[in-house]
Amino acid sequence: MATHHLQGSLFDQTDEIRLGPLDGITRTPLASGAWIDVLPGWLSGADALFERLAADVPWRAERRAMYDHVVDVPRLLAFYGTDDPLPHPVLDEARDALSAHYAGELGEPFRTAGLCHYRDGRDSVAWHGDRIGRGARQDTMVAILSVGAARDLLLRPVRGGGATVRRPLGHGDLIVMGGSCQRTWEHCVPKSTRAAGPRISVQFRPYGVR
Template sequence: MDLALQGSLFDSLVPGDEPSLRPLDGVRRTELAHGAWIDVLPGWLSGADVLFERLAERVPWRAERRVMYDQTVDVPRLLCFYGEHDRLPDPVLEAARSALTAQYEDELGEQFRTAGLCYYRDGRDSVAWHGDRIGRGRREDTMVAILSVGASRALLLRPRFGGGATLRYQLGHGDLLVMGGSCQRTWEHAVPKTGKPAGPRISIQFRPRGVR
């Protein structure tokens, strides 16, 4: 069931204002097992619904097909990737990448460079359990920062090798979640399908060079 985005009553902009970022000093960290951690800041971006509409319209979204279990299947979401030399599709995303670098560069040891965008059109779109282990994320501690706009969807995390509880975060309307430490190697994350009515959501994943 396709649903239009239901805007947040707490995130409306005054006419003429632009989407903007709140300070990152309110971010809260949760230490996980195996040297992993999660930082969360609800509502980091104000005007998130405006940004959602812009990205939905302006980004050159593409559908992909991938081989799974000897079959070629549709990837259940739309995608777009911006490399480190590409201009991002909205100035506030450039500002977000710079702000994340300023906040985390000392700890990360490098800058956030790229941005991958995923468009979850409704509850049938999803991403299976995985870690961002293509490239350096397979063997090195790194960070992935996720900014969510649009409707709220669940992001789940679980220890990669079992033995721990599954964590659940509801992300949307400008929320920020940063996965750091060993998280990409020792934990997995997913956005599951849902049979409940779900509006569209776009996630923007900021990563360092060589991590996918």
């Protein structure tokens, strides 16, 4: 598997991997009952965590049918179910902290973790919502912790007519998409023609949401 060099963050020079408090998180209401919470730099030592995950996670490459062709999925993937041990203790801490912080709104804990490894600017994920399972019919939350180089996460209304929201995420940043966001909005990580370093996103979800 090819390796890609990560240029470290100028603002996160520690190798101590630890979470900060969640009390500085900022909410932005979107249309149709959707919202996002963003907390830059929630995780310190994010570049060190990136290196651990890149080396230790059993990444898999997938191929999917598209029209009359079978194509490579432009990113590497891993998934950890409700009973699977996560690949680093700080991810267990993050999942527990998010479950406690959002207990009143979400009403259930975050249970699974999906990981995506974007190796460079050619890797991406197309416009979509997490609507497999309960996310198609119920309000829910998806929390994403990003380590490695920053990449843009874009959000837009499913039915159009609104402005696209752009949030660059990397180096320990957190975003939580809540309310009706998975049903009424969609999100993507577009390809980049600029030099883009590698990034790993960790998506925490409740049980039955994919």
